[in-house]
Amino acid sequence: QVQLVESGGGLVQAGGSLRLSCAASGRTVRGYAMGWFRQAPGKEREFVATISWSGGSTRYADFVKGRFTISRDNGKNTMYLQMNSLKPEDTAVYYCAVGRQLYGLGYVRTNEYDYWGQGTQVTVSS
Numbered sequence: 001q002v003q004l005v006e007s008g009g010g011l012v013q014a015g016g017s018l019r020l021s022c023a024a025s026g027r028t029v030r031g032y033a034m035g036w037f038r039q040a041p042g043k044e045r046e047f048v049a050t051i052s053w054s055g056g057s058t059r060y061a062d063f064v065k066g067r068f069t070i071s072r073d074n075g076k077n078t079m080y081l082q083m084n085s086l087k088p089e090d091t092a093v094y095y096c097a098v099g100r101q102l103y104g105l106g107y108v109r110t111n112e113y114d115y116w117g118q119g120t121q122v123t124v125s126s
Helices: none
Strands: 003-009 012-013 018-023 032-039 046-051 059-060 068-073 076-085 092-102 113-116 120-125
Touching: 003 092, 012 076, 012 092, 018 032, 018 092, 018 120, 032 076, 046 068, 059 068, 076 092
Parallel strands: 012 120
Antiparallel strands: 003 018, 018 076, 032 046, 032 092, 046 059, 068 076, 092 113, 092 120
């Protein structure tokens, strides 16, 4: 079993930055791809970014390209999401997740992830 805890969310003005963290416990996630998703009120959960098990490969949703950066520190069993140039439409609960397959290169679909955190709220004011 893996437990994931997100942190770093909060209220920020448009144009500002936040850094989300996702700390894993229970077992190492070193060999597994991880990802960030978000869900706004009344909307489905959507893909934001994913990173391969080694950290050498990343993929982003078009709406965050050039603004968000995903990274991981396998020694700390932690993944990050640096969010810059935030927009009001980025407001959502952000979730981290661990992929199903060993040595995965990253996934964009929610059904490819086995473990999820409880989420952290990000609110961007205009």
